[in-house]
Amino acid sequence: MQFWQIQTLNSFALGGLLFLLSSGFALIFGLMRIANLTHGALFMLGAYVAVSAMRAGFGLALAALIAALAVAAVGGLIERLVLRRLSGNAQGQVLATLGLSFIASDFCLIVWGGDTIPIQTPAMFQAPLRLFGLIFPTYRLVVVGIAIVVGVVLYLLMERTRLGAMIRAGVDDMQMARAVGIRASALFTIVFCLGALLAGLGGAVGGPIFSAYPGLDSDMLSLALIVVILGGIGSLVGTFVASFIIGFIYTFGTALLPDLAYVILFLPMVIVIAFRPTGLFGTIKT
Amino acid sequence: MVTESATELSSPALVLDGVHAYYGHSHILHGVSLRLEEGRLLALLGRNGAGKTTTIMSIAGLLTPREGAIRMFGRSIQRLAPEFIARAGVRLVPQGRRIFPSLTVQENLAVAEQRREGKSPWSFERVYQLFPRLRERHRQGAGLLSGGEQQMLAIGRALMGNPKVLLMDEPSEGLAPLIVAEVGRAIDQIKREGLSIILVEQNFKLALDLADDVVVINTGRIAYAGTAAAVRAENELVTQHLGVF
Numbered sequence: 001m002q003f004w005q006i007q008t009l010n011s012f013a014l015g016g017l018l019f020l021l022s023s024g025f026a027l028i029f030g031l032m033r034i035a036n037l038t039h040g041a042l043f044m045l046g047a048y049v050a051v052s053a054m055r056a057g058f059g060l061a062l063a064a065l066i067a068a069l070a071v072a073a074v075g076g077l078i079e080r081l082v083l084r085r086l087s088g089n090a091q092g093q094v095l096a097t098l099g100l101s102f103i104a105s106d107f108c109l110i111v112w113g114g115d116t117i118p119i120q121t122p123a124m125f126q127a128p129l130r131l132f133g134l135i136f137p138t139y140r141l142v143v144v145g146i147a148i149v150v151g152v153v154l155y156l157l158m159e160r161t162r163l164g165a166m167i168r169a170g171v172d173d174m175q176m177a178r179a180v181g182i183r184a185s186a187l188f189t190i191v192f193c194l195g196a197l198l199a200g201l202g203g204a205v206g207g208p209i210f211s212a213y214p215g216l217d218s219d220m221l222s223l224a225l226i227v228v229i230l231g232g233i234g235s236l237v238g239t240f241v242a243s244f245i246i247g248f249i250y251t252f253g254t255a256l257l258p259d260l261a262y263v264i265l266f267l268p269m270v271i272v273i274a275f276r277p278t279g280l281f282g283t284i285k286t
Numbered sequence: 287m288v289t290e291s292a293t294e295l296s297s298p299a300l301v302l303d304g305v306h307a308y309y310g311h312s313h314i315l316h317g318v319s320l321r322l323e324e325g326r327l328l329a330l331l332g333r334n335g336a337g338k339t340t341t342i343m344s345i346a347g348l349l350t351p352r353e354g355a356i357r358m359f360g361r362s363i364q365r366l367a368p369e370f371i372a373r374a375g376v377r378l379v380p381q382g383r384r385i386f387p388s389l390t391v392q393e394n395l396a397v398a399e400q401r402r403e404g405k406s407p408w409s410f411e412r413v414y415q416l417f418p419r420l421r422e423r424h425r426q427g428a429g430l431l432s433g434g435e436q437q438m439l440a441i442g443r444a445l446m447g448n449p450k451v452l453l454m455d456e457p458s459e460g461l462a463p464l465i466v467a468e469v470g471r472a473i474d475q476i477k478r479e480g481l482s483i484i485l486v487e488q489n490f491k492l493a494l495d496l497a498d499d500v501v502v503i504n505t506g507r508i509a510y511a512g513t514a515a516a517v518r519a520e521n522e523l524v525t526q527h528l529g530v531f
Contacts, residue, residue: 162396162397165389165393165396165397166397168386168388168389168393169386169389169393169394169397171388172386172387172388172389173384173386175348175368176380176384176386177386177397178348178367178368178369178372179346179347179348179368179369179372179377179378179380180372180377180378180397180398180443180444180447181369181372181373181377181398181400181447182369182397183369184367184369
């Protein structure tokens, strides 16, 4: 009983972190039509910045905020200084993000070293929560809560504000969006910063679960790709649902059939690409 | 010294001067020149593939001309990005309507909204007065509208930018005759407000009913330019240049 209960909660927590990671990835993919291959590195950078902030004496909440803002700034610089110069050349942009991800992982290796650095769960969430006679690891519930709050805020931003409508217009038809006076370059910068902010936040919030280690970037990037392909590019709801589906498949896959974990993970993606190339909720073909 | 506003007063709404445009390596426009005077409606006619849409795309900046000049009220716009051409006051009703399907009707209008210093006659209220059906459906997803309603939305969206020059590319395409008449009345009403308009049409009767001036384009070159009255008086002109009537 305890096994299923803990794994279920682990699945939700992983799903929540995947949503923080993938929502930005999906937004960038939908609007700019490029797979941002630095996204895993931005997540890892968030974890490492949180490590440094906590060493400087900040609590995890403040460290996560600092990490999110620092990674957002890095994202903005990448968009302005690198991707902007390659506008109209999607292949060049994707390759540039791949190169930047290598640079970012080497940078992290130099600054933070090659050992896994654990991140302490905040003291107030260390004690397990007892509810209905069941025991829950409290911090994982907090992670799920953060993901849901972020999901709601993002949904309101996208569906209830003029900025959100402009982003959706750009996803529908970028050329026409520009022809009605929407400034494409400003929109790209905003969305890239937002995506990086969420990835950095995810890395920091996920710290107590994943720790910070070299290779976290590529582990997360492949999961983000699977989520976005499953959920549908540019669809926030699809990303949300797919994040939790993958959270469950990955958690139970590694727990029950560790040898087949990757088969179980990639199989749904292959099936989706074969039979529903727009993903479960998307409109853009992968 | 001529001030900018003096230039603006004395300049035509839109001037194309020797515009050459390409799609990849194919040379589509071979030195197109035309002149749209303020407050007039110029019908740009021609056979399929003559270069009408390419001309419109070049003005809107969706295609950058290789050579030639485009000036709106004296201001050179041919090197601007499309969003800055739109913000300068050229708004487009594109071929195929291209409304944003995942936005509501109201959002389609909102993302295009721009107030201009001095003259900003268009607002949600005015657009909904022009097309009451859009008001009824303002909260609906634009992708669910009928073809005619989508065309009204495309026109309304262009008007929300309070344009100085309006480009319309085949607004009657694929619409039922009753809806064509409704769209035609709306264009006539917009024109009466003094807006300067270029109208591309395959429906020559509609175009000639609305136009003050007519330019016929053929294989990327201007074949005829004159007043609509002259064209209406001389059916032969139309037969010669358009091959149909």
